[in-house]
Amino acid sequence: MIEYDKDAIVYPYITSYIRGEIPKRQGILGELEEYAEKNAIPIVQPETAKLLETLACIKRPHRVLEVGCAIGYSAILMAQYLSENGSITTLEWDADMVEIARHNIEKAGLSHCITVIQNDAKEVIKNLTGEYDIIFLDGPKAHYIYMLNDCIRLLKKGGMLISDNVLYKGMTADDGHVIRRKITIVKRLRRFISAQMQRTELETVILPLGDGVTVSVKK
Template sequence: MANINEEYIEEYIRSLFPSHQGILKDLELYASVNHVPIVEREVAQLLKVLLKIKKPDRILEVGTAIGYSAIIMAESTRDNCSITTIERREDMVDIARKNIEIAKYSHRIQVIHGDAQDILMNLDEKYDFIFLDAAKGQYLDFFNKCINLLNPGGVIVCDNVLYKGMTASDKLVIRRKKTIVKRLREFLKYISSLEGFESSIIPIGDGVSITYREE
C-alpha cells in the first residue's frame, strides 16, 4: 500500500472519475515510468473542486516537478488566473516549462527556478490559493512564509502530510524518516491551533491538509 488507504478504496475512488486525456495522461505515464512524484488522482480531483469553489485570481505553488499539478490548476481556473510555481531542480524546471508550453498555459503559468526558502522571502504578490508539495520536513517553515503571502479568505493546501501513515503511527515509522515525521507532526499540530486560521486534515492520497485564512 503506497498511501494511507487500502488499495481497494483508492481504486474505487479513482474509478468514479473520468481518466485524464492529452498532456495530463502523458505526464501521468511519464511520472510512473521515471518515478517522479506527482499528486494522486483523488488529490488532483480535490484540487479541482477547491479551485472551482474559491475562484482564485492568483495561485502560488511550491514544488513544480514536471508541471502536472500546475496544469491541473490552470485547467480548473478562469483565464485571468495567474499561477506562480517554484522548483529547485533545474532539470525539472526545463521539463515543466516544456510541458506547460505543450498544454498552452505558458501565458498563465510562471515557473521560477530556485530554493523556495529564498524565493518566498522575496515575492511581492499576494495569493488567494497556495499549494505546497515540496520537502515535507520544511513544511512548517514554508507555511509560515506562505501565510505572509496569503490574502484574507485565502487557502493553503499541503500534500503528503500523513506520509504513508507514519505521521499518525509510530509503528509505521522508518528510522531514516524519523526527522521528517517529527517535523510533520509539529506542522500539523501547529496549523490545527493557529489563531485566525481554520484547518482540516483529509485522509486521501497520502494525506492532505487544508487551511483557510479568516477574513
C-alpha cells in the first residue's frame, strides 16, 4: 500500500524516485545542502532546485532578483547560468542568515555578481528599478500577493516570475488540509495564484512539484 504523507503534495514514492535520479552535488552546493539539513534551514527542495536550474539554463539571465536568500544556496545555484556580466540581487531580513550567505557567496567566488541586501523584502521591492529576467519568490508567502504588482513592473518582457511553496503542503488546494493557524497565509496564497492566472500580462503554470511552484512569463 502507498503511504500518504499529509505534508507532501506528491506521492512520496514519486519524490523518492525523482530525488534518486538527481546527481549528488559536489563542492559548495553539496556542502550547503548538508549544512541546511543539519541546521534545519529551509532551502529549495531538490526537485525545485532542478527546475530553477533548468529555467535559468534556458533563460541565461542578465539580472535576477531573489526574495528570500537564507544561506545563499539558490542564489549560488542560479549564478551558474548568469549571462556575461550578469548579476543577482537577493533580499533577506535575518542578519544571521545574511552573514552566512555573504560568507558562502565569497567562498563560492561569486561576490562580484551576487549582492545580498539585508532588509524587509516587502519594503525593498517597492523601491527597486530596472528590469529583471528572473524573479524568484522564496520568502514571506503571506506577502507574495502584495509583491505581485512590483514583480510584474520589474520583469522584463519574456522574463519569468518563479514562486515557491505556493501549494503549501497541499493546504492551498484543499480546506481539509488547512491547519487553523495557517489560514491567513493559505487565503493569501490562493489570492496570489488566482491573480497570477488572471493577469493578462502573464502566462502562468502551476506545477505540483516540491511544495508547489508557479512559473509566470511576462508577455
